Amino acid sequence: MLCLAAGALVTSLAFGDFTLAWTHSVEKTEWREHWRIEDGSLRLLEARVKGSGAGMDPGAGARLEDGWWVWTPQLPPVPELRLARSGATADWRLCDAAGGDCRDLAAIAGPDGPDAPPLVVSPCP
Numbered sequence: 501m502l503c504l505a506a507g508a509l510v511t512s513l514a515f516g517d518f519t520l521a522w523t524h525s526v527e528k529t530e531w532r533e534h535w536r537i538e539d540g541s542l543r544l545l546e547a548r549v550k551g552s553g554a555g556m557d558p559g560a561g562a563r564l565e566d567g568w569w570v571w572t573p574q575l576p577p578v579p580e581l582r583l584a585r586s587g588a589t590a591d592w593r594l595c596d597a598a599g600g601d602c603r604d605l606a607a608i609a610g611p612d613g614p615d616a617p618p619l620v621v622s623p624c625p
Contacts, residue, residue: 504605517535519594546572581620
């Protein structure tokens with residue numbers, strides 16, 4: 501199970517492998533990351549970006565596939581992801597990698613803005 505928390509709001513989704521997707525606030529280019537829950541942590545399995553630009557250069561070993569730069573980041577697992585909700589990136593989406601069920605995170609956590617608490621994505625305890 502995947503837990504989402506924003507301030508006092510906590511909800512869970514029956515996702516094990518999931519994709520986190522958004523549009524880069526400056527370049528207006530889509531970015532996707534494939535994550536897996538492993539041993540109580542989150543492991544980034546793959547990243548892909550539809551182009552490059554300010555702060556979004558493809559990673560080491562990236563290959564071009566159908567217009568996407570795709571690579572496998574070599575990062576250790578993390579306990580959680582903290583997503584800023586400033587309004588600059590208003591289209592965070594989580595999709596279940598197994599079934600394609602997608603959720604708009606603003607619909608779950610409420611409107612973004614400078615006073616919105618971050619959205620914390622983590623494995624449920």
